Amino acid sequence: MNPASLVLLDHVSCPFCGLLCDDLSVTGDGKTLAVVARGCDKSRVQFGQAFPANAPCVVDGNPVSLDAAIERATAILRSSTQPLLLSGGADVASMRALLALADRCGAVVDHTNEGLMRNILVLQDSGWITTTLTEIRNRADLVLCVGTDVVSRFPRFFERCGMGGGMLGDQRPAPEVIFLSATPPAGINARTIDVAPNQIAEVFAVLRALVNNKKPQRVEPQLEQLAQRIQRARYGVVVWSAADFDFSQAELTIQAICEWVKDLNKTIRFAGLPLGGNQGDISAHQTITWQSGFPLRTRFTAQGPDYDPHRYAARRLLATDAVDALLYIAEFDSNFAPPATTLPSIVLGRAGMLPPPCTVFIPVGTPGIDRSGHLYRTDNVVAVPLKKLTERGAYSAPQVLNQMTGGLACFV
Amino acid sequence: MLRLKGGKIVDPANGIDGEVRDLYIDGGRLVAPSLAHKIHEDIDISGALVMAGAIDLHTHIGGGKVNIARAMLPEDHRGTQRGATPLLRSGSGRATPSTLTTGYRYAEMGYTACFEPAMLPANARQAHMEMGDTPIVDKGAYALLGNDDFLLRLMQEKAEQQVINDYVAWTLRASQALGIKVVNPGGISAFKFNTRKLDVDEASPHYGITPRAILTTLTRALHALKVPHPLHVHASNLGIPGNIETTLATIDAAEGLPIHLAHIQFHSYAKEGDRKFSSGAARIAEAINGHRNVSADVGQILFGQTVTASGDSMAQHRNSVHARPGKWVVMDIECDAGCGVVPFKYRDQNFVNALQWAIGLEIFLMVDDPWRIFLTTDHPNGAPFTSYPHLMRLLMDKSFRDDQLSRIHPDAAAASCLGSLQRQYSLYEIATMTRAAPARILGLTDRGHLAPGAAADITVYQVQNDAEAMFSAPEYVFKDGVLVARRGKTVGVTRGITHTVKPDFDPAIEKRLRSYFERYHTLSLDNFAISDDEMIECGSRALLTHPCARVA
Numbered sequence: 001m002n003p004a005s006l007v008l009l010d011h012v013s014c015p016f017c018g019l020l021c022d023d024l025s026v027t028g029d030g031k032t033l034a035v036v037a038r039g040c041d042k043s044r045v046q047f048g049q050a051f052p053a054n055a056p057c058v059v060d061g062n063p064v065s066l067d068a069a070i071e072r073a074t075a076i077l078r079s080s081t082q083p084l085l086l087s088g089g090a091d092v093a094s095m096r097a098l099l100a101l102a103d104r105c106g107a108v109v110d111h112t113n114e115g116l117m118r119n120i121l122v123l124q125d126s127g128w129i130t131t132t133l134t135e136i137r138n139r140a141d142l143v144l145c146v147g148t149d150v151v152s153r154f155p156r157f158f159e160r161c162g163m164g165g166g167m168l169g170d171q172r173p174a175p176e177v178i179f180l181s182a183t184p185p186a187g188i189n190a191r192t193i194d195v196a197p198n199q200i201a202e203v204f205a206v207l208r209a210l211v212n213n214k215k216p217q218r219v220e221p222q223l224e225q226l227a228q229r230i231q232r233a234r235y236g237v238v239v240w241s242a243a244d245f246d247f248s249q250a251e252l253t254i255q256a257i258c259e260w261v262k263d264l265n266k267t268i269r270f271a272g273l274p275l276g277g278n279q280g281d282i283s284a285h286q287t288i289t290w291q292s293g294f295p296l297r298t299r300f301t302a303q304g305p306d307y308d309p310h311r312y313a314a315r316r317l318l319a320t321d322a323v324d325a326l327l328y329i330a331e332f333d334s335n336f337a338p339p340a341t342t343l344p345s346i347v348l349g350r351a352g353m354l355p356p357p358c359t360v361f362i363p364v365g366t367p368g369i370d371r372s373g374h375l376y377r378t379d380n381v382v383a384v385p386l387k388k389l390t391e392r393g394a395y396s397a398p399q400v401l402n403q404m405t406g407g408l409a410c411f412v
Numbered sequence: 413m414l415r416l417k418g419g420k421i422v423d424p425a426n427g428i429d430g431e432v433r434d435l436y437i438d439g440g441r442l443v444a445p446s447l448a449h450k451i452h453e454d455i456d457i458s459g460a461l462v463m464a465g466a467i468d469l470h471t472h473i474g475g476g477k478v479n480i481a482r483a484m485l486p487e488d489h490r491g492t493q494r495g496a497t498p499l500l501r502s503g504s505g506r507a508t509p510s511t512l513t514t515g516y517r518y519a520e521m522g523y524t525a526c527f528e529p530a531m532l533p534a535n536a537r538q539a540h541m542e543m544g545d546t547p548i549v550d551k552g553a554y555a556l557l558g559n560d561d562f563l564l565r566l567m568q569e570k571a572e573q574q575v576i577n578d579y580v581a582w583t584l585r586a587s588q589a590l591g592i593k594v595v596n597p598g599g600i601s602a603f604k605f606n607t608r609k610l611d612v613d614e615a616s617p618h619y620g621i622t623p624r625a626i627l628t629t630l631t632r633a634l635h636a637l638k639v640p641h642p643l644h645v646h647a648s649n650l651g652i653p654g655n656i657e658t659t660l661a662t663i664d665a666a667e668g669l670p671i672h673l674a675h676i677q678f679h680s681y682a683k684e685g686d687r688k689f690s691s692g693a694a695r696i697a698e699a700i701n702g703h704r705n706v707s708a709d710v711g712q713i714l715f716g717q718t719v720t721a722s723g724d725s726m727a728q729h730r731n732s733v734h735a736r737p738g739k740w741v742v743m744d745i746e747c748d749a750g751c752g753v754v755p756f757k758y759r760d761q762n763f764v765n766a767l768q769w770a771i772g773l774e775i776f777l778m779v780d781d782p783w784r785i786f787l788t789t790d791h792p793n794g795a796p797f798t799s800y801p802h803l804m805r806l807l808m809d810k811s812f813r814d815d816q817l818s819r820i821h822p823d824a825a826a827a828s829c830l831g832s833l834q835r836q837y838s839l840y841e842i843a844t845m846t847r848a849a850p851a852r853i854l855g856l857t858d859r860g861h862l863a864p865g866a867a868a869d870i871t872v873y874q875v876q877n878d879a880e881a882m883f884s885a886p887e888y889v890f891k892d893g894v895l896v897a898r899r900g901k902t903v904g905v906t907r908g909i910t911h912t913v914k915p916d917f918d919p920a921i922e923k924r925l926r927s928y929f930e931r932y933h934t935l936s937l938d939n940f941a942i943s944d945d946e947m948i949e950c951g952s953r954a955l956l957t958h959p960c961a962r963v964a
Contacts, residue, residue, distance in 0.1 A: 383538050
């Protein structure tokens with residue numbers, strides 16, 4: 001690296017988790033980037049990943065031109081009677097292009113992060129009261145983390161929310177943190193309550209009963225203490241990560257938490273924060289919802305978008321041979337390989353991804369490094385702009401997808 | 413050049429009422445006839461009515477809460493889906509249609525511009541992205557202030573009005589807005605501190621600021637900045653019986669400066685009678701008639717299933733007990749604002765709902781000046797925007813109205829003066845309240861009228877006795893001179909522009925904001941603000957920045 005050509009970039013947004021921290025300092029020499037301030041393990045690895053110059057597109061194992069790869073991809077979609085377009089990482093611009101393509105070829109659209117749908121099912125069944133990062137940072141005096149250490153998926157969460165150091169200036173005392181059914185990460189001073197994951201729902205049912213003055217026959221003392229502590233909160237927040245609730249019918253656990261929060265708000269203020277946004281899952285949800293009216297797991301039929309959160313789950317469609325072609329996109333993490341399949345498949349992977357077994361592989365740049373873009377933050381409210389940091393000749397996924405759309409006639 | 417031949421022009425901005433004239437369109441604009449321009453196409457519209465494209469100045473079409481409503485209510489969308497065609501994208505939705513469908517439906521009804529009235533600065537990108545995916549119509553938005561920590565701190569510190577003006581101007585620019593709206597001034601913030609109701613002269617718990625002070629400060633700011641659209645106000649105490657006193661106090665707080673009261677129907681309730689709920693429409697209409705600085709949109713309710721999506725988290729939490737179906741969302745957002753989404757079914761046999769329906773119509777019919785009262789349903793809160801043609805018929809056709817009145821809860825009908833109101837809106841008045849007046853109050857000089865130089869946003873109606881049928885499916889709709897809809901079907905897809913204002917401010921405010929953001933926020937100031945280039949990335953075709961100069 002020639003130090004003379006090093007460029008220092010400040011206020012860089014990091015697209016590699018749902019916190020979308022936008023305060024990173026990154027140096028670049030035109031090829032390689034390095035996070036030099038306010039990085040985390042994730043961002044350092046991801047920004048620092050080498051960019052393979054001139055990485056070719058691959059069709060049937062052979063290097064081909066971009067146009068040839070797009071032509072083959074378009075042919076696959078053209079001859080498919082039921083394609084699946086699956087995101088394992090895409091920003092808003094890519095999702096817009098993906099949805100136009102889905103509309104054109106009658107595809108099902110889903111995301112690999114299955115946790116998101118656990119939250120959506122609760123939203124659609126009973127709703128919730130939620131909050132956002134700046135509210136937590138400035139006003140929360142109690143943060144209850146349920147079933148997640150938070151930092152494995154969202155490394156700087158506590159720092160960004162004014163806990164565990166790193167916060168600038170504010171004199172406000174840090175909120176009390178309690179971990180329920182999870183181990184606190186290093187550096188976070190927190191009380192813990194041991195509960196098995198499959199008992200979380202039961203715990204919140206008990207807490208809810210206490211809120212509503214319906215005292216169960218036997219309540220464990222630590223739960224009773226927790227309930228009392230919660231009642232003293234001026235602004236409490238319960239945090240969960242649906243991705244960490246990896247057990248059957250986890251949506252019922254999330255619902256138990258959300259219904260408890262609603263009942264608390266009859267007399268005090270308390271809010272939930274569903275953690276998410278990794279690999280652009282919330283961006284995918286937002287974009288498909290405003291464009292089609294339905295969340296992910298929607299099939300674009302001749303009669304219009306058809307939503308079914310169970311029938312159109314990507315995992316199920318692939319396992320039951322209910323689709324006959326797969327297009328997979330992962331712009332952020334080259335380790336996010338597509339699901340194994342013998343179907344004709346098209347993969348748009350972050351440049352550097354080892355071409356997986358697939359029919360067509362197109363290496364693409366990363367929004368926030370190779371092109372500008374947008375991602376939605378964990379709180380579902382803030383869309384963070386991603387900047388183009390460097391010009392390395394990477395292909396742009398939206399352009400590639402739009403070219404495929406342009407090559408297809410309307411499927412009906 | 414395209415010529416529309418022989419139509420009857422209804423163009424209140426230019427005082428034209430039914431005169432037969434030809435219109436000439438070139439380069440997306442209306443032009444004066446000239447020999448220099450060859451007529452390439454003639455469309456004979458003899459006998460048809462011609463109005464400018466309609467403008468909806470208060471419709472929740474984009475932004476976080478609308479998308480929460482969409483995601484929460486797949487049942488609202490089932491049965492309404494349309495598949496993609498070579499021309500159109502697919503979509504769905506009744507109460508909160510998908511963005512693409514929203515653009516098509518508005519155009520099919522002859523609307524060519526829509527304004528999102530509740531854009532949270534923290535969520536402005538989403539609003540602009542959704543509007544960017546709303547085809548054909550022009551868009552614009554009002555940014556929310558008045559519950560944001562920064563303004564409340566400034567007021568708490570007794571900052572000079574000039575500093576607040578700078579902050580308001582900065583917000584308009586940073587969020588790419590056309591105006592400023594305040595929702596339940598101070599109340600959304602107070603709700604975060606566990607206050608459940610805040611009257612106009614009640615100090616908020618944390619900042620000690622009254623809603624009245626917020627209203628006065630913001631109306632002064634917009635006046636000083638010469639922003640064409642006055643402060644757009646969703647008043648305190650929405651939906652509460654007796655809130656008419658709050659609404660009158662809100663008018664008072666403007667101190668004679670221009671103020672726009674949004675969805676006034678929801679703020680016109682008295683508490684007389686056995687049920688302690690009665691119409692305050694007469695007093696509200698009298699207040700509007702007597703205060704020339706006041707304008708209002710009605711927020712008419714119409715019976716059926718809808719969903720209420722509002723920035724007013726305090727009111728929405730209070731109303732969540734009425735959620736139907738029984739699910740709802742409330743959010744506290746970024747020390748900036750809030751939101752609440754509560755599905756709602758208005759029933760004609762429910763006394764309260766029936767009286768709400770009557771109160772809205774009473775206000776329409778008792779406010780004299782169609783330049784200061786606007787046709788809205790507060791989409792989707794009172795009813796979906798697709799019910800506008802039905803509402804127009806209610807206003808224009810007394811016998812139709814009386815027939816509907818006879819079907820509602822009899823006690824509500826008896827409690828309302830609606831049956832005694834003889835007024836029927838004329839086409840000229842409808843054109844005023846849906847075209848000329850909204851363009852004027854938003855400062856859109858080249859929209860809402862049909863004089864040469866105006867954008868060729870034109871709606872042509874085949875005259876019918878049934879106003880609902882007539883307004884549902886115009887014969888032709890042109891957007892910027894392009895034929896986009898024919899007999900209620902989209903036949904051309906264009907992209908509208910985004911209307912904004914960009915008042916100047918003293919850069920000192922940015923310095924102050926920068927340190928505030930670094931200390932308290934979770935996004936940097938530079939990423940909070942949206943540049944013109946980013947607006948194009950968000951999906952806007954182009955920006956039209958209107959001058960900040962008050963039109964007489």
